[in-house]
Amino acid sequence: MGLETKIKYxxxxxxxxxxxxxxxxxxxxxxxxxxxxxxxxSNKEILKIIEKGKYKIKxxxxxxxxxxxxxxxxMNIYRNDSEGGCQSCVSLGRETIxxxxxxxxxxxxxxxxxxxxxxxxxxxxxxxGFSPKIRKHYNSPCKDWKPTFSPTIEKLLEIE
Numbered sequence: 001m002g003l004e005t006k007i008k009y010x011x012x013x014x015x016x017x018x019x020x021x022x023x024x025x026x027x028x029x030x031x032x033x034x035x036x037x038x039x040x041x042s043n044k045e046i047l048k049i050i051e052k053g054k055y056k057i058k059x060x061x062x063x064x065x066x067x068x069x070x071x072x073x074x075m076n077i078y079r080n081d082s083e084g085g086c087q088s089c090v091s092l093g094r095e096t097i098x099x100x101x102x103x104x105x106x107x108x109x110x111x112x113x114x115x116x117x118x119x120x121x122x123x124x125x126x127x128x129g130f131s132p133k134i135r136k137h138y139n140s141p142c143k144d145w146k147p148t149f150s151p152t153i154e155k156l157l158e159i160e
Contacts, residue, residue, distance in 0.1 A: 003062035011071055017149055020078050021156055024050070027071060031055060034064065043157045050075055081148035085141045086134045090148055107131040110144045 009027060013019040028046055032039035035057045038046075049055050053072040057064040081088045091109040096102070111133045130138065137145070 004065060005062055006065045006067060008067040008069075009071055011074055013074065015074060015077055015081075015149070017078075017151065017156055020074060020149075020153070023071060023074060024157060027068070031057075031066060034066075044154075047075070047153065047157065075153065078149055079153055082150060082152045083147070085137050085139045085145065087138065088147045088149075089141065089144075090146050091144065092134070103128050105129065105131065106134050108133045108137075108142075108144070 009030070011023045013023055024043075024046070027050065028038070028043075038055075041049075050068050050071050053067070053069045055066045055068060057066070086092050086108065089108070092106065093109045094104050094106050096104045105127050106129065108131060111131065133142070136142075
């Protein structure tokens with residue numbers, strides 16, 4: 001079939017566990033009105049579709065492509081900020097060392113960053129890039145880890 005229609009899902013949410021869950025169920029409900037079989041999909045299958053960024057409904061008259069790129073971004077942000085190590089922790093901090101070359105130090109606000117500049121005695125963290133604690137725990141969290149969003153997407157949507 002040569003005819004095709006495109007529909008774009010545009011969420012207008014401030015990302016939070018409640019709003020992400022509401023967006024997920026709104027997508028499920030909305031697409032189910034266009035494609036009855038969508039209602040029978042598991043939450044895990046629907047999450048995979050959202051994370052692909054589009055869904056295609058084949059029809060006798062024309063195909064319908066639903067653009068889910070914006071919900072995909074929302075889910076990616078939520079996943080990034082609810083899983084992992086330092087990159088998803090509320091204690092992650094950044095301080096500019098040299099504004100001219102945009103050098104900054106990234107540190108854990110729960111640890112004691114070294115604020116003694118090595119040569120000139122000006123305030124600022126003395127290391128460039130990651131602090132030793134961040135370097136150690138960037139991919140797997142330390143005991144002080146507190147994610148920006150909780151729970152993870154799978155727990156939020158009760159996916160097994």
